[in-house]
Amino acid sequence: xxxxxxxxxxLSIQEGENLTVYCxxxxxxxxxxxxxxxxxxxxxxxxxxVTGGEVKKLKRLTFQFGDARKDSSLHITxxxxxxxxxxxxxxxxxxxxxxxxxxxxxxxxxx
Amino acid sequence: DVKVTxxxxxxxxxxxxxxxxxxxxxxxxxxxxxxRQDPGLGLRLIYFSYDVKMKEKGDIPEGYSVSREKKxxxxxxxxxxxxxxxxxxxxxxxxxxxxxxxxxxxxxxPGTRLTVL
Numbered sequence: 001x002x003x004x005x006x007x008x009x010x011l012s013i014q015e016g017e018n019l020t021v022y023c024x025x026x027x028x029x030x031x032x033x034x035x036x037x038x039x040x041x042x043x044x045x046x047x048x049x050v051t052g053g054e055v056k057k058l059k060r061l062t063f064q065f066g067d068a069r070k071d072s073s074l075h076i077t078x079x080x081x082x083x084x085x086x087x088x089x090x091x092x093x094x095x096x097x098x099x100x101x102x103x104x105x106x107x108x109x110x111x
Numbered sequence: 112d113v114k115v116t117x118x119x120x121x122x123x124x125x126x127x128x129x130x131x132x133x134x135x136x137x138x139x140x141x142x143x144x145x146x147r148q149d150p151g152l153g154l155r156l157i158y159f160s161y162d163v164k165m166k167e168k169g170d171i172p173e174g175y176s177v178s179r180e181k182k183x184x185x186x187x188x189x190x191x192x193x194x195x196x197x198x199x200x201x202x203x204x205x206x207x208x209x210x211x212x213x214x215x216x217x218x219x220x221p222g223t224r225l226t227v228l
Binding site for chain 2 (some may be wrong): 030031033035040041042043044045048050088090092094095096097098099101102103104
């Protein structure tokens with residue numbers, strides 16, 4: 001059973017465009033992480049959101065945790081080719097050692 | 112910065128060979144994980160370890176075993192490699208989660224791309 005669904009699965013855009021990636025679940029998480037994975041490399045942690053409604057910004061990337069802590073979004077403003085990669089969300093449950101990973105969104109930003 | 116290293120970036124083995132993939136972390140993390148990643152299937156947990164000599168099966172443990180003799184090192188073993196084990200293998204580590212205040216942030220190594228011929 002896939003607990004975390006990401007949409008869209010694939011996104012191909014031009015440099016300068018804005019985009020939003022969604023991560024949805026019916027489960028409540030104690031925290032949620034976003035990772036970016038470049039081709040041939042391991043995922044790199046971008047951010048962790050913990051509080052319902054929380055918004056975090058990382059340069060042109062804005063992350064939001066849903067009020068009920070069941071969903072999250074990642075918004076990229078003025079995308080650049082360097083943003084190309086696989087974006088993964090992952091949810092944590094209290095006291096549970098493992099993460100539940102989302103299905104992933106593959107982003108391609110063309111010059 | 113957390114550093115997770117994996118013994119090889121690329122590995123080519125023959126069917127039936129015994130394969131060792133090693134992972135080392137330098138952050139004194141209690142938890143260590145082995146995943147495989149395949150197109151369209153996402154990240155799938157093979158095994159994880161929450162302490163030295165402790166291990167727990169993940170979602171797809173068949174055909175694999177693990178060893179954790181030291182806190183910083185977690186090895187994945189393919190007893191008899193098969194072509195369907197051709198994949199990207201990722202190691203990760205994290206602090207032990209304690210209650211609702213734990214973030215479970217995992218830190219990944221660069222991956223080992225294993226090809227079994």
